[in-house]
Amino acid sequence: MRSLTRSLAFLRKELVSVWRQPRLIATLVLGPFLILFLFGLGYQEMPEPFRTVVVAEQTGSAIGVDAAELDEAFGEGIDLVEVTDDLDSARQSLVSGEIDLVLVAPEDGLEALEGGEQAVFSILHSQIDPVITGSIDLLARLSVDQINQEVLTGIVEQARTELSQTDGPLADTLEEVPDVDPGLLVSPFTVDTSPVTEPPPSQAAYYAPGVLILLVQHLSLTFAALSLVGERQLGMTEMFRVSPLTVREAMLGKYLSFLVLGLALATGLALTMPLLGIEVRGPLWSFALTVALVIFASLGLGFALSGLAKSDSQAVQYSMVVLLVSIFFTGFVLPLDQLTVPVRWVSYLVPGTFGIGGLHDVIFRGQPARPQLMGALVIYGLVMAALAWLAVRKDVEPASARTVKVS
Amino acid sequence: MPTDVSIIAADLTKRFEEEAGVFDLDLRVERGRIVALIGPSGSGKTTTVRLMTGLLAPDSGSISVLGQDPTNFTSATRARIGYMAQDSVFFPDLTLRENLNFAASLFGVPLRRRHRVNEMVELLDLGDAIDRLLRDVSGGEKRRLSLAAALIHGPELLFLDEPTAGIDPILRQKFWDHFGHLSEQGSTLMVTTQYVGEAAYCDLVGVLAKGHVLALDTPDALRRRAFGGDLVDVVLAGPPTRDDLVALTRAEGIRKVTWIDDHSVRLVVEDAGEMVSTLADWAGQRGLDLERSDAYLPPFDDVFVELVNAAQDQVDEIDPEADVALAG
Numbered sequence: 001m002r003s004l005t006r007s008l009a010f011l012r013k014e015l016v017s018v019w020r021q022p023r024l025i026a027t028l029v030l031g032p033f034l035i036l037f038l039f040g041l042g043y044q045e046m047p048e049p050f051r052t053v054v055v056a057e058q059t060g061s062a063i064g065v066d067a068a069e070l071d072e073a074f075g076e077g078i079d080l081v082e083v084t085d086d087l088d089s090a091r092q093s094l095v096s097g098e099i100d101l102v103l104v105a106p107e108d109g110l111e112a113l114e115g116g117e118q119a120v121f122s123i124l125h126s127q128i129d130p131v132i133t134g135s136i137d138l139l140a141r142l143s144v145d146q147i148n149q150e151v152l153t154g155i156v157e158q159a160r161t162e163l164s165q166t167d168g169p170l171a172d173t174l175e176e177v178p179d180v181d182p183g184l185l186v187s188p189f190t191v192d193t194s195p196v197t198e199p200p201p202s203q204a205a206y207y208a209p210g211v212l213i214l215l216v217q218h219l220s221l222t223f224a225a226l227s228l229v230g231e232r233q234l235g236m237t238e239m240f241r242v243s244p245l246t247v248r249e250a251m252l253g254k255y256l257s258f259l260v261l262g263l264a265l266a267t268g269l270a271l272t273m274p275l276l277g278i279e280v281r282g283p284l285w286s287f288a289l290t291v292a293l294v295i296f297a298s299l300g301l302g303f304a305l306s307g308l309a310k311s312d313s314q315a316v317q318y319s320m321v322v323l324l325v326s327i328f329f330t331g332f333v334l335p336l337d338q339l340t341v342p343v344r345w346v347s348y349l350v351p352g353t354f355g356i357g358g359l360h361d362v363i364f365r366g367q368p369a370r371p372q373l374m375g376a377l378v379i380y381g382l383v384m385a386a387l388a389w390l391a392v393r394k395d396v397e398p399a400s401a402r403t404v405k406v407s
Numbered sequence: 408m409p410t411d412v413s414i415i416a417a418d419l420t421k422r423f424e425e426e427a428g429v430f431d432l433d434l435r436v437e438r439g440r441i442v443a444l445i446g447p448s449g450s451g452k453t454t455t456v457r458l459m460t461g462l463l464a465p466d467s468g469s470i471s472v473l474g475q476d477p478t479n480f481t482s483a484t485r486a487r488i489g490y491m492a493q494d495s496v497f498f499p500d501l502t503l504r505e506n507l508n509f510a511a512s513l514f515g516v517p518l519r520r521r522h523r524v525n526e527m528v529e530l531l532d533l534g535d536a537i538d539r540l541l542r543d544v545s546g547g548e549k550r551r552l553s554l555a556a557a558l559i560h561g562p563e564l565l566f567l568d569e570p571t572a573g574i575d576p577i578l579r580q581k582f583w584d585h586f587g588h589l590s591e592q593g594s595t596l597m598v599t600t601q602y603v604g605e606a607a608y609c610d611l612v613g614v615l616a617k618g619h620v621l622a623l624d625t626p627d628a629l630r631r632r633a634f635g636g637d638l639v640d641v642v643l644a645g646p647p648t649r650d651d652l653v654a655l656t657r658a659e660g661i662r663k664v665t666w667i668d669d670h671s672v673r674l675v676v677e678d679a680g681e682m683v684s685t686l687a688d689w690a691g692q693r694g695l696d697l698e699r700s701d702a703y704l705p706p707f708d709d710v711f712v713e714l715v716n717a718a719q720d721q722v723d724e725i726d727p728e729a730d731v732a733l734a735g
């Protein structure tokens with residue numbers, strides 16, 4: 001009973017301490033809610049269409065110059081601003097940022113075709129973001145494919161019309177062939193992708209579990225590290241060392257305190273998910289277990305890091321490094337598969353890697369988190385708890401009890 | 408160790424640097440006693456307390472506190488000990504009451520402790536501050552909280568490292584009254600202080616300088632040791648002659664005679680209680696009118712200075728008044 005009293009003293013002290021620091025709550029607790037909310041609110045799945053000027057000679061071009069037809073051919077990714085034959089003016093607009101793309105149609109498209117060569121569309125842009133540059137490349141290919149289809153469809157239609165007006169074996173054959181849409185003839189195959197489980201999430205929804213896990217991980221880790229370092233800086237450890245407090249009691253109290261805080265935070269974050277249109281398709285117990293294990297593992301990591309930190313600013317620096325590693329290596333931004341195997345081990349150094357995978361299972365696949373992920377979190381948490389034990393032991397047991405006595 | 412002995416230390420040494428630490432400390436404190444460690448800053452008082460509480464391990468020598476080696480204290484033994492550190496250390500975002508409850512929990516005081524907390528609040532005059540955040544209270548109030556935290560679980564052995572520093576004289580007197588009360592109830596107290604005069608409240612006083620124990624005895628014995636015996640002030644109606652005083656020095660039991668003023672002298676004697684008849688005989692023989700003779704109890708500050716001066720050979724270059732608050 002006395003042991004429990006000692007552990008509960010830490011629970012009460014940590015909760016009251018956090019409650020008494022409104023600015024800390026604002027930045028560390030309310031901040032994440034705001035971040036998640038803004039993220040969901042502001043993220044656009046479809047980027048703004050590229051403002052595009054088409055430069056084409058009025059004659060000799062491989063494409064028509066009707067703006068309406070072109071706009072329809074380009075689709076949603078391109079916003080056709082104008083069709084012009086003034087390349088210099090279009091280039092100037094591009095440099096000044098008035099437009100995003102200049103599409104230059106080949107001047108001698110028909111001649112090139114007649115010469116047995118492909119006619120080349122040139123696309124000019126001023127982007128430096130590799131992702132956007134990649135999008136432009138993809139969009140350009142799709143648009144040219146679309147134009148090629150339009151051209152071929154026109155050719156097929158024209159050929160069919162001309163053949164039907166002639167006599168001969170070809171015309172007879174044409175009569176026997178069913179009246180197939182020319183568009184189908186030039187593009188006979190298409191593709192349809194569909195997941196075998198639940199429908200895939202929107203992009204904003206896809207990132208939400210990652211945001212939740214990283215926030216919970218970061219705050220748990222930071223609170224844990226700051227708690228121990230703070231006590232050390234205050235000099236409270238001297239009282240701990242003289243008192244009957246044991247490492248086990250201190251750790252139980254600390255873990256309980258921040259588990260309560262972390263779960264409260266995670267619950268709040270989880271409740272904002274429906275507001276963002278995110279539905280948890282899997283069992284809620286698995287959702288809760290995943291988050292709880294991430295908090296458990298993160299607390300251990302925080303306590304262990306506190307053993308290395310000499311001041312609270314150093315503790316915050318360590319937690320920021322872990323956050324940075326988490327952003328790049330947990331699969332939050334880039335899929336883990338895109339990391340080479342040795343580097344992928346870095347991913348396994350942060351609990352968020354397993355947590356994000358687990359929440360993806362629960363939220364999007366509609367199934368409990370994979371047991372191997374949960375098992376990894378348990379093992380990770382236990383290893384960190386062992387390291388945390390050493391850090392807490394340093395604060396709770398007198399140095400004399402940890403050193404070899406001389407005589 | 409017999410159960411009526413709380414602390415035994417023999418040849419206890421903890422060395423930090425060449426002249427810093429505690430060296431060859433021998434100490435025996437019986438249960439229910441108050442022992443004071445007095446000395447200037449850096450004399451080894453806090454190191455001694457930290458060795459006794461197990462916060463430090465000795466380099467050599469032996470120590471037993473409540474029958475155990477402090478470096479191997481069990482939780483049960485720790486629960487019997489109270490400790491007030493030299494610096495007030497608590498959580499700034501908690502109120503004094505919350506901090507006190509935290510300390511109570513650490514030492515295993517059951518959760519139904521309101522009465523006990525209120526007792527401490529009253530004893531330490533914390534009524535106005537108890538529900539204020541620690542960061543908003545004065546240094547004196549923080550010291551009182553530290554003392555309350557050390558006392559809250561009713562320990563049978565208390566280590567108080569400068570408990571009265573920064574406390575006003577009235578409250579200081581109240582503290583010492585309470586320490587005396589605890590002692591009567593069987594608690595043992597080890598108190599360090601720079602207020603040398605507080606040694607007079609103790610059963611045993613250790614005078615430390617540069618890590619060495621210059622003297623360890625009862626306050627009366629230390630006084631006698633410092634001045635070479637009891638002190639008696641003699642006041643005459645008229646001024647005595649030099650021959651009168653020479654005759655006095657030859658009287659039995661009188662060791663030293665010094666002038667105070669024309670009519671008064673101070674004697675160092677073997678036993679002040681046996682001086683009445685000796686002085687009456689001397690005055691009668693010399694035809695002097697003896698107005699009065701009183702045993703004189705010098706302030707402990709003077710005792711301390713005398714002891715340190717006498718030990719100059721032991722501890723070189725010591726300034727006996729350095730960092731010592733000559734308070735009464």
